[in-house]
Amino acid sequence: MSSRARPTSVHVRAPGKLNVFLKVGALLDDGYHDVATAYQAVSLYEDVRAYPADDFSVSFSGSIDTSGLPSDGSNLAIKAARLLARVADYRGGVRLEIEKNVPIAGGMGGGSADAAAALVACDTLWGTELGREELHSLAAQLGADVPFALTGGTAIGTGRGDELSPALAKGQFHWVFALANFGMSTPEVYRELDRHRERHALDISPASEQPTVDTAVLQALRAGDAAMLAEVMHNDLQAPALHLEPRLARVIELGEENGALAGIVSGSGPTVAFLAADIDSALELQVALSAARLTVVRATGPVHGARVC
Structure with a gap:
């Protein structure tokens, strides 16, 4: 953990996504399916602000109705923060304020973007300084789309969608x-x-x-x-x-x-x-x-x- 002065707040922006291509494999014995997908990150963003706190909390604002979103430990952004704290042996908490612009339960990875943003925000706020690979590994534990929200761009996802390889995409x-x-x-x-x-x-x-x-x-x-x-x-x-x-x-x-x-x-x-x-x-x-x-x-x-x- 860094000995440098820690910020009093951190603002992270993470994108929504769409699958321009999605093939779903056969049903496996564990009840899941492997997929092959081409993801593209798009300019609909979730803005996550993180502030030091003794415990973990989350609140919402933004252009879409967030009244149905959980704000307890089942929220993916809270899960992300707790996971990072556990792995980094960080004893404090965080207050997350999320401005949502990606549709909820809309197939665009808004919750995954929140989780990715929370990982990056808490890593910066707490000075845990995990590398990109470690953050990617934590992201994969949180959900199939979370690693892509971390990397963005255009990528091919295989396995559960979390095994990523970048894809070249020209222009806009x-x-x-x-x-x-x-x-x-x-x-x-x-x-x-x-x-x-x-x-x-x-x-x-x-x-x-x-x-x-x-x-x-x-x-x-x-x-x-x-x-x-x-x-x-x-x-x-x-x-x-x-x-x-x-x-x-x-x-x-x-x-x-x-x-x-x-x-x-x-x-x-x-x-x-x-x-x-x-x-x-x-x-x-x-x-x-x-x-x-x-x-x-x-x-x-x-x-x-x-x-x-």
Whole structure:
């Protein structure tokens, strides 16, 4: 632990994400699935401020309704802070103030961003000075998407999604997100995927135990070509999400009718991500979807991961 004077507060910003590609492997004996995904961090951010305290607490503000969020020990940011304190043998606590802008239970990794930001904030506040690899190891213990929120950019995730390798992505991609006024349970969407595969066992190929990301996705990202990426975006969780929430299909149709190159359910849903050709197309799409009484936000990617501001 550093002997230098410690800061009285730390502000860390971490991004939300979308999965531009998500293949889900077969159901394993432990009840989980391996995945192969292409993540992109986008410019919707969670701002986490950390202050010294004797115990652990968290409070929320921001542009979205946070009334349903737990503020006890089950909160992922609190879990992250406690885990770091335990590993670093730090005896104090922290007060976390989180300004939320990433949809809750929306398939965009907002809780994971909070956890990644809490790790970086507490590491700085407490002077524990864990290396990036150690923080990554702690992040992986907290959830599959937390390591990516730490690194940001564009990356390929395998295993549970936490085994990351960077992917080259040229230029900037323009996204418009249609936000739902309800959340979806990730475990429930995965269960529906398993049921979907059983129902259609005769029509679809059996899932691989170790899925991979299609090379066409990597080529599109490397080329920075939005039209090319639109052709190859894919999400295995989309069919089960649409089965559970059929109204999402109309949202995708609406976006594509109004100029989106492609629409895709983000992660396990219910947020729908639309890829636009350029900034002007993204603005036009945002206006059209807003006129249709949808809640929409515009963002770009890739952006960096959790960083001290």
